[in-house]
Amino acid sequence: MSASSQTIRTRAPVRQRAKPTPAAAVEPLTRAVFERFPFGLLITDASSAVLAANPSAERQLMVMQRTDLTQDTCCHLLGCRRLDGPLGGECLTVLALGAAQPLPEVRMDLPVAAGDASALWVTAAPLADGAVLLQLRPADARDRRRRTEPHWLNGPALQVRTLGRTTVSSAEGPIDGAWLGQLPGQLLKYLVCQRGRVAHADEILLHFWPEGGRGAVVNLRHAVFSLRKRLEPARRRHSTSSFVIARDGGYELDRRVIAIDADDFEKAAGEGLRAHAQREHGTARESLERAAALYGGSFLTDEPYADWAFAERDRLHEIACNVLRALDAACRAAGDRQASVEALTRLAELEPFDGTAQRTLLGLLVDLDRRSEAVRRYRHLRAQWIEAFGEPPDFDVRSLSGANWRP
16 A cells, blocks of 8 residues: 555544642532531521531431421521520520631530430531531430530630749639649649640650559549549539540640630730731730730749740740830830830840840930939849859940930
């Protein structure tokens, strides 16, 4: 066959199948998870109306032969707003929309005869665009925990002060005492250091019972039991703790119901330092002054030798120093020399070997005609430096008038 008579066959190009976008791939998977999830799931809108319900929820909440739960509200289906219910007349959807994270699980006794269950454990989490996801888990009607005590509805039920000497108080008053220096109190302080994550049992054992063994595990369980009893003396036996949660092989504090002053300090400091970086001096000063007031001393001063507290103590100390430096700058911008002295005095006490802070403070005192105070401070500072470094500072009071202080 000649080349001219040959039929040239070309292979059609293979059409590549377009890869689905991540969103396109996830959407059917998300729908499948929603439909096949073993527990009930409801999605509600800001008015508490049910937007979607999975088959498990339909089985659990089939009320009066109704086949479409999207014609109902969570308040009617679950009895959220019943005054005699565990939420005291509040709506789960409304509570979830006002929260930044999922609500604690709460037991709901259904208000009417339902399908598979007469009681459910329910939690709610805010979604995007004003929607809320509710998870419904069957509850045993014979469960002795008849209803959750929702401490989280009334805000933090426990206050823990850690900046300075540790104190603990509740709505009923102080919960202080010798126990704070014993194992239950030390465990509480350790969990405060690890706040925001689960402290696994193995690491707790390593810090408190390094010798290990079966006895160490028993000791940890007893310490947890004793701590819970101190914090919740009226808690029913075998009921869930409101404050010390067992999770994933460890323990953590429920920060939704525990107010820790270190958290409040860090929040105010963050707001102030961000405003300072943006040169919003008025806004910055307000937040920085609040943070400085909250920093009442070094973190857990009553545990000076606990190695597990060192890192957090140093971290918060550094934040406090940054707060005072920024506060001094904000006071300078306002021309407020007296407030600047106060900020620099605290900074000098926290950082005795910060030459810039010491020099600026002493120069400002001289300018304000507080020379005697400046001399006393310099003598004390000089002694500290000679003891630490074998030599005095490279400045003296006579050279410091107006040193580095500019409004």
